[in-house]
Amino acid sequence: MMLNKYFAVFRTNFLNNLVYFSDIIISYMMSGMYILIFIFLWSTVSKQGSDLAGYSLAAMIWYLGMTQVIRSAQGKVVHFVSGEISSGNISNYLNKPYSYIGYNLAYFLSDALIKLFSSLFWICIIVLFYFGPPSMELKYFPFILLSILLGILVNFFITLSIGFLAFWFEDAIPYSWVYDKLMFVLGGMLLPIEILPNALQTISKLLPTAFVMYFPAKVFVNFSWELFLTSLTGQIIYLAFFITISCLMFKLGCKKVSINGG
Amino acid sequence: MSKKSVSNTVISVSGLCKTFELKKKEPGLKGSIKSIFSPKISKVTAVDNISFSINKGELVALIGPNGAGKSTTLKILTGILFPSSGHAEILGLVPWENRKKLAYQIGTIFGQKSQLWYHLPPIDTFDLFAKIYDLEDTDYRKRLNYLVKVLGVTEFLNTPVRKLSLGQRIRAELVAALLHNPKVLFLDEPSIGLDIIAKKTLRDLIKKLNKEEGVTIILTSHDVDDIEQVCERVIIINQGKIVHDSPIGELKRNHLNKKIVQVMIEESSKKLKQLGVKVLESDKHSMKLEVNTNKVSIAKLVASLMNKYKVTDLLISDPPIEEIIEEIYTKEK
Incomplete structure (x- = not known):
């Protein structure tokens, strides 16, 4: 019964997205463009030396394709939440009998579902055309999916916490830029963490960004139980940490809400 | 105060204050740089020690010029804002401490902020609200049928909100706010931007809800006609303070003449x-x-x-x- 209302939010936002489904599909063509650029880039690198830090060219492209898919599914949580706080629109949510965090989680998971499949559609067409299917055994698929989903959840609670900074600061967006750049370089979005210098590799693999991007993508291209369990442990720890942080920030932030005018 | 009126009290407010912090910046580049290192913060009192009580079934207008503190008061009473000091109870609940519990008992419309999903028809928002307010399906259908008929929403129930006129949108907002049978309704500038005909329809609806369903209604507006034609009692707020609280007849005789x-x-x-x-x-x-x-x-x-x-x-x-x-x-x- 309790979860019914959040499922209803998920469903309503899903319907909302379906209104412009063709627009979403077309807008995610860009994910396909990115992966084409990566294919050309890494094909050139691959010709100069065969070693790609333990990745075959196909595995490297599938890895980067998967990071693009995960990125697409993340949504603009910081922009949305901080915008609602700054504009005062948050008042429409605070007077309803639900958890504001739960509402946003249901809303963005619904977004994630559509965006993930829209992006996956284009990336699969291109990567399948050049390299064929990934070397993934179907029996591992549920675990891969779990790893991706947990990564999306960790990212949601990190970005939600960043968005909640708008309770104290006029603009939370600059903080999300820092997070995005960390994700890009140290999270394994631009290239797998193994390619970074050793010291940076050690640090990067401990950061939450790695559990959002690098580990789920690597679990997809190179599944092993050890890798999956490492990913799962880190994701659960960071999830618990950022759920606590975001709940605390919301509780304190609500006392700071100031809505000017009607 | 009589024993009867004590038990009838739906809203009681005592010594309520709300102060906002406002960051000030001197003009020009020098002012911008200065504000980074030593920002000047001033305090603005939006609600200044107000007290009043409202009985069950009353239809009260909370009026005042822009920036008087009407909306802030309403947002405190609906649990959206925390007050700086003072006390308030709605149906025996302190709004900012029992926000979710209170939400089941009250309905709100903030005229300038829509709660309808913009790209979807109103029926989708109504279905969502039925779940949010934990309504039984049969109760929801019965209530929805009644409201869409009374408020004249049937014809555009399946039209996306973005294609509705402002008057139609406000009527749909009312359905959304009333689906869960609220005991108290807070209407913040509901007639803003409406034409004369839509305003009249809205005023008739408000009176009907109050009379037939016994809903206690608080309405903010800076339209004198709204108050004259709809409300029984008027509270005037200016610069955060209550400057007048009387039945509408008294105000009409003395000031709206x-x-x-x-x-x-x-x-x-x-x-x-x-x-x-x-x-x-x-x-x-x-x-x-x-x-x-x-x-x-x-x-x-x-x-x-x-x-x-x-x-x-x-x-x-x-x-x-x-x-x-x-x-x-x-x-x-």
């Missing part, structure tokens, strides 16, 4: 002299009059104007709310 009449006439040099009429501006082609309706009726004045002049145009309006407040201040001093 003036109308502004602007008359366009064909060239004439005749002077107008009538009891209860003060000429504010006058030239050969137009006059601006302030009419005391306790002394002369508008109908009588218009008839007299028609006799005396060749009237080409006529406009009757209320004095701005700021003038009424100023008058209240002057009289009470």
Whole structure:
């Protein structure tokens, strides 16, 4: 019964997205463009030396394709939440009998579902055309999916916490830029963490960004139980940490809400 | 206070204050740099020690000019804002401590902020709200059928909200706010931007809800007509303080007894002299009059104007709310 209302939010936002489904599909063509650029880039690198830090060219492209898919599914949580706080629109949510965090989680998971499949559609067409299917055994698929989903959840609670900074600061967006750049370089979005210098590799693999991007993508291209369990442990720890942080920030932030005018 | 009125009290507010912090910046580049290192923060008191109580079934207008503190008061009473000090209870619940529990008992409309999903038809938002408020499916269907009929929403129930007129949208907002049978309804500027016909429909609906369902309603507005035609009691707020609290009849007798009449006439040099009429501006082609309706009726004045002049145009309006407040201040001093 309790979860019914959040499922209803998920469903309503899903319907909302379906209104412009063709627009979403077309807008995610860009994910396909990115992966084409990566294919050309890494094909050139691959010709100069065969070693790609333990990745075959196909595995490297599938890895980067998967990071693009995960990125697409993340949504603009910081922009949305901080915008609602700054504009005062948050008042429409605070007077309803639900958890504001739960509402946003249901809303963005619904977004994630559509965006993930829209992006996956284009990336699969291109990567399948050049390299064929990934070397993934179907029996591992549920675990891969779990790893991706947990990564999306960790990212949601990190970005939600960043968005909640708008309770104290006029603009939370600059903080999300820092997070995005960390994700890009140290999270394994631009290239797998193994390619970074050793010291940076050690640090990067401990950061939450790695559990959002690098580990789920690597679990997809190179599944092993050890890798999956490492990913799962880190994701659960960071999830618990950022759920606590975001709940605390919301509780304190609500006392700071100031809505000017009607 | 009698025992009966104590048990009837739905809203009680005592010594409520809300102060906002406002960051100030001096103009220009120098001011911008200075504000980074030593920001100047001033405090603005939006609600200043207000106290009142409202009984079950009352229809109360909370009025005042822009920035008076009406919306802030409403947002505190609905649990959206935390007060800086003071106490309030709605149906025995402290709003900011029991936000979710209270939400089941109250309905809200913030005229400038829609709660309908913009790209979806209203029915999708209603279905969502039924789940959010944990309504049983049969109860929801029954209530929805009743509301869409009463509020005239049936014809655009399946039209995306983005394609609705403002009047239609407000009616749909009302359905959303009333689906869960709230005992108290907070309407913040519900008539803002509506045309005359839509305003009339909305006022009739508000009266109907209050009369037939016994819903306690608090309405904020700076439209004098809203108050005159809908409410039984008026609380006037200015600069965060309550400056007047009385039944509407008393306010009408003492303060809402003036109308502004602007008359366009064909060239004439005749002077107008009538009891209860003060000429504010006058030239050969137009006059601006302030009419005391306790002394002369508008109908009588218009008839007299028609006799005396060749009237080409006529406009009757209320004095701005700021003038009424100023008058209240002057009289009470």
